Structures are given as C-alpha cells and as structure tokens.
Amino acid sequence: MYDLVIKGGFVLDPLQDINEVMDVAISGGKIVDVLRGVNIEGAKHVVDGSGLLVTPGLVDIHVHCSYNVAHLSVDPEFSCLAKGSTTVLDAGTTGHLNFLGFRKYVIDRCRTRILALLNIESLGMIEAHHKEEWPKLITDYEELFINIQETLEVIRAHQDIIVGIKWAHHTPKGLSLARKAADEAKCVLMAENHYEPETVKCLKKGDIVTHTFHAHKPSLKRSPHDGLLDEEGNVQHEFYDAIKRGVILDVGHGAGSFSWHVAEKAFEQGIKPDTISTDLHMGSFNGPAFDMPTTMSKFLVLGMPLYDVVKASTITPAKVLGKQDEIGNLQPGASADLALFKLEEGKFVFTDVYEDRRVGRQRLNIRRVIRGGEIII
Ligand SMILES: [Zn+2]
Structure with a gap:
C-alpha cells in the first residue's frame, strides 16, 4: 500500500x-x-x-531566493520548486545581520528545501538593486563591512540551514577573510571566479568556484586573466590543480556568467562542470538563465550526456552539501x-549572457x- x-x-x-x-x-x-x-x-x-x-528532485546550488528581504531575490516556490528544484542553496544573499529575516520569513515558510551560504559581508547583497547601477554602497569602500566573529555565531546558531560562506562582489581582502571564517567554521567556501588564478588557489577540497564559464573582460580592479581562460584561450593550469585537490567547478549561469565561447573552449580542453546551477535572481530568471531545465539543456547542447547533466544537477550537488543520504537520489529512504x-526533440535556440546563440x-x-x-x- x-x-x-x-x-x-x-x-x-x-x-x-x-x-x-x-x-x-x-x-x-x-x-x-x-x-x-x-x-x-x-x-x-x-x-x-x-x-x-x-529524476531525483533537482539540487540548484546557486540561487538568490531571499524573497522580499533582499531586492535581487526570486520567489523560490515559483522560480525554483515549480521548475524542478526541490532543493536550492541560496548563495550568500544575506549576511550575519539579515540572515534571521531570510530564515523566518522565507526559509521556514517555503515548501522548497532551502539551504544557505552566509555572505562574508555583514549585509549580504542588499546593495544589488535592480534600479541602481551595481554596487557603490559597500564594495567600493576600502573598509569592508565584515565581522568574522558574528558570522561564525550565526553559522553555529543555524547549522541546520547554513552550510558555508560566500565571497562575492568584492576585493581579494574579502576573500582572505572569507577563507579565515570558513576554516574556523569548518564549512564550505564558495567563491566567484574573479581575480584568477589567485582566487582558485585559495580554494580547498569541497570548496566551490562559481561562474566558471563567464567571459568578463579583465579590468583594472581585477587580474589580467579574470576567469577560467588565459589570453590565448587556454585553461589556466591552476584550475587543473584545483580539480585535483577536489575543488568543485560550478556553473552559476546568472545574467553575466555563461558564455558559449568559454564553455566550448573549456569542453575542448576536458573541463566540464561538476555542478550545474542557475544563479537565479531578478536579473536572470526572465532570461538568460530562466531556470534549471533551461540551464541543463544548454549542457546537452555542449555535448554533455543526459546522464552526466542529471548527475551534475542532483547527486553531485547533494554530495557537495553533505546531504547525499537525503536528497539528489531515489534510494529507498531518501x-x-x-x-x-x-x-523534447526538435530545434531549440539557446542564448548565453552575451546574446550569442546555439541551436540544440x-x-x-x-x-x-x-x-x-x-x-x-
Ligand atoms: Zn549569485
């Protein structure tokens, strides 16, 4: 029965x-x-x-779903759960000062299973407002709004939800503080793929580099090789070292972080994502990321077998979260x-963040x- x-x-x-x-x-x-x-x-x-x-319910390990708490967030029930993501990881939308609101008004009320990374910055990503230019409020200050002790206390108080720390949108100084906090809390660190190859060198086994396939131009504020590839289009060797150490390569598609060109170059050189994720937020959920099924389909276009695409969207992210007994699989007891x-079979156009197109x-x-x-x- x-x-x-x-x-x-x-x-x-x-x-x-x-x-x-x-x-x-x-x-x-x-x-x-x-x-x-x-x-x-x-x-x-x-x-x-x-x-x-x-398939097992999808596990999207890069979303922003602190809905109505931080401006950039999507509603996880419509944008994630109804699209197949039964579990999501909020990637640092809140910090130690505003996580409690996220928990109380979103996480505890949703049917979506929501886990979280705490942003190393005290207020998370409240600066990211769709009506404003990207952040002037916090990240351009020399003095960062970071309090490691308070961050650790919030992680300890919410161990059932918070699995790690996020470093995003700011300088390498913030990364070194995020590294310190993650080491003290013995938790995962997710870092954006900027200031490379220095950033990836900071990451340890089980840590995550997200936005793997972006094609941002290097800027004065960032290193000459801002992402995965060097100026000749070769994968920087530090990434191979990171893979050997057990660092996770995550997609984090978003509005600015998936380039067909970079992904194709990476695949040619044997680099594939460990985890497929959307980086869903207000700027990406109406495209170009849309949702997990669309983002997964783009990796079918790149020639990744369906089996591997499903694996990178279910059990691998579940393992990254340490939840493989509970989610990401269909074993009895899960x-x-x-x-x-x-x-669906046919001809489908898929667009990257630079409006470059491929037909799948x-x-x-x-x-x-x-x-x-x-x-x-
Ligand atoms: Zn993000």
Whole structure:
C-alpha cells in the first residue's frame, strides 16, 4: 500500500546507476521502492510517468531566493520548486545581520528545501538593486563591512540551514577573510571566479568556484586573466590543480556568467562542470538563465550526456552539501523529491549572457514536481 506511485517513467538516478523504465513507490514522504511492476492496487495516488524522464528532485546550488528581504531575490516556490528544484542553496544573499529575516520569513515558510551560504559581508547583497547601477554602497569602500566573529555565531546558531560562506562582489581582502571564517567554521567556501588564478588557489577540497564559464573582460580592479581562460584561450593550469585537490567547478549561469565561447573552449580542453546551477535572481530568471531545465539543456547542447547533466544537477550537488543520504537520489529512504520532464526533440535556440546563440536538438521541459511525497505540480 503506497501513498504515491510514479508508473512507467524512464528513471534516471545516477547514484544507483538506474537508467531505464521503472516505477517509483513512495510512502510517508520517502522513496520506498524503485523497480519494475510495482503493484498499484490500493495506492492513494498514481502518476502516469510514461513518456517522461523521472529524476531525483533537482539540487540548484546557486540561487538568490531571499524573497522580499533582499531586492535581487526570486520567489523560490515559483522560480525554483515549480521548475524542478526541490532543493536550492541560496548563495550568500544575506549576511550575519539579515540572515534571521531570510530564515523566518522565507526559509521556514517555503515548501522548497532551502539551504544557505552566509555572505562574508555583514549585509549580504542588499546593495544589488535592480534600479541602481551595481554596487557603490559597500564594495567600493576600502573598509569592508565584515565581522568574522558574528558570522561564525550565526553559522553555529543555524547549522541546520547554513552550510558555508560566500565571497562575492568584492576585493581579494574579502576573500582572505572569507577563507579565515570558513576554516574556523569548518564549512564550505564558495567563491566567484574573479581575480584568477589567485582566487582558485585559495580554494580547498569541497570548496566551490562559481561562474566558471563567464567571459568578463579583465579590468583594472581585477587580474589580467579574470576567469577560467588565459589570453590565448587556454585553461589556466591552476584550475587543473584545483580539480585535483577536489575543488568543485560550478556553473552559476546568472545574467553575466555563461558564455558559449568559454564553455566550448573549456569542453575542448576536458573541463566540464561538476555542478550545474542557475544563479537565479531578478536579473536572470526572465532570461538568460530562466531556470534549471533551461540551464541543463544548454549542457546537452555542449555535448554533455543526459546522464552526466542529471548527475551534475542532483547527486553531485547533494554530495557537495553533505546531504547525499537525503536528497539528489531515489534510494529507498531518501526524501521523495522528484522531477518529471518531457525530453523534447526538435530545434531549440539557446542564448548565453552575451546574446550569442546555439541551436540544440533536445530540451528538458518540466512537467511534474514532487517534494517530500507531495505533488507540487
Ligand atoms: Zn549569485
């Protein structure tokens, strides 16, 4: 007797290496069985999965969803959960001074599972307002608004939600303080892909470099090689060293951080993302990132196999968060979080942040989302 059965879908669960038509049985908000021919007699609900791709609920490890607390944030229920992301990691939208509001008014009220990185800056990203030019308020000051002790205290008080620290939008001085705080808290550090190769050299096993495939021009404020590639278009060797150390390469598409040219150059040289993420915020959710299915589809265009795309959007990010027993997979006992897609065939145009276009033959289109055994859409 099950609460819910997803019948006859094409199940793709990289953790268990399942890649075939199966039924998924759910009870008490957990996965109970993944096998052929589940007996649906007496099941409370049956969802017809035929013709659909069934994956674990997506785990998007770079979003901004401190909705109505910080201007740049999207509503996680519509922009993430309804698009298949049953778990998201808010990437430092708030700092130690305003995290509590995020928790109380958003995280604790949402059906989306929200984890967070605490910004090393005390107020997070409140400076990022869609009506203003990008930040003059905090980041141009020599004196940063950072308090390591207070940051550590908030991390300790919210260990169930906060998994690490984010460094973004400011100078290398902030990075060294973020490194210090992450070491003291023994947590993950996520850094933006700027001031390279110095930034990636600071990262340790399990840390994350995000915006891997941006093509920002070097500026006076940043190093001559601002991102992944050097002036000749070669991957800077420090990135290979980082991969060997176990540093995670994350997409973080956003409004300014995904270039077809850079991604193609990277793929040619054997560099692929460990984790696919959207960097969803007010400036990216109406395009060019849109949502996880669109961002994942772009990696199909780059020639990444569907299996690897799903892996980089489910179990790998779940492991980065240390939550692989609970999410990112369909093993019995895991949370019953699932995404059901139509894998459409045709000609689809995908645009990067520079309005450069590529045509893909496949597109992931979300059809159903289940979170903790509850049918969301
Ligand atoms: Zn971001």
